Amino acid sequence: MRPMARLAPVPPESMTAEQRAMHDAVAAQRSVGQVRGPFALLLHAPDIGSRVADMVNHFLSDTRVSHKLKELAIIAVARQYSARYEWFIHAARAVRMGLAEETKEIIRNGRRPDFTDAEEALVYDLAVEIAETRTLSDGTYEAAVAALGEPAVLELVSLVGFYIMIAVVLNAYRVEIPDGGADPFAG
Numbered sequence: 001m002r003p004m005a006r007l008a009p010v011p012p013e014s015m016t017a018e019q020r021a022m023h024d025a026v027a028a029q030r031s032v033g034q035v036r037g038p039f040a041l042l043l044h045a046p047d048i049g050s051r052v053a054d055m056v057n058h059f060l061s062d063t064r065v066s067h068k069l070k071e072l073a074i075i076a077v078a079r080q081y082s083a084r085y086e087w088f089i090h091a092a093r094a095v096r097m098g099l100a101e102e103t104k105e106i107i108r109n110g111r112r113p114d115f116t117d118a119e120e121a122l123v124y125d126l127a128v129e130i131a132e133t134r135t136l137s138d139g140t141y142e143a144a145v146a147a148l149g150e151p152a153v154l155e156l157v158s159l160v161g162f163y164i165m166i167a168v169v170l171n172a173y174r175v176e177i178p179d180g181g182a183d184p185f186a187g
Helices: 017-029 039-041 046-059 069-080 084-096 101-108 117-134 138-148 150-172
Strands: none
Touching: 017 039, 017 046, 039 046, 046 084, 046 101, 046 150, 069 084, 069 101, 069 117, 069 150, 084 101, 084 150, 117 138, 117 150
């Protein structure tokens, strides 16, 4: 049995003006129309939550790195940190963006896929290397710059660092998968 979340959701009737503003802005941007996961938690600190929401919106918009590769990097981080909620949200999105279901499942099981796409392999290796070593080797950096270009690599490294932060917050505050969903990493 997993421990309960450390902070209860902020009830709508108890929200301050700042919390209500963050709640309404996030709800308007989320495809589910509700505030959950890290955003529900961050209502306790809406000054931080609003900035986190802005970063999420940036990274999930059209940028230098394709949506598929961004989602691959995010699920690599989620797996490295055993961040169940992050996996729950981003694994399905990665498949919708074009990542093979089999690739997603291999990552979920804690193994490196045998990639046929060189960019997928590079992005996965970059994300895992940063998560494991807290840095990036010259070889991985140079390969990434050669394949993607410097601006895209900087964006990708920033995305990985940001989603590591999200994974740590989700884990530290025991944010659960909605509706009692199963632990994707159990077993």
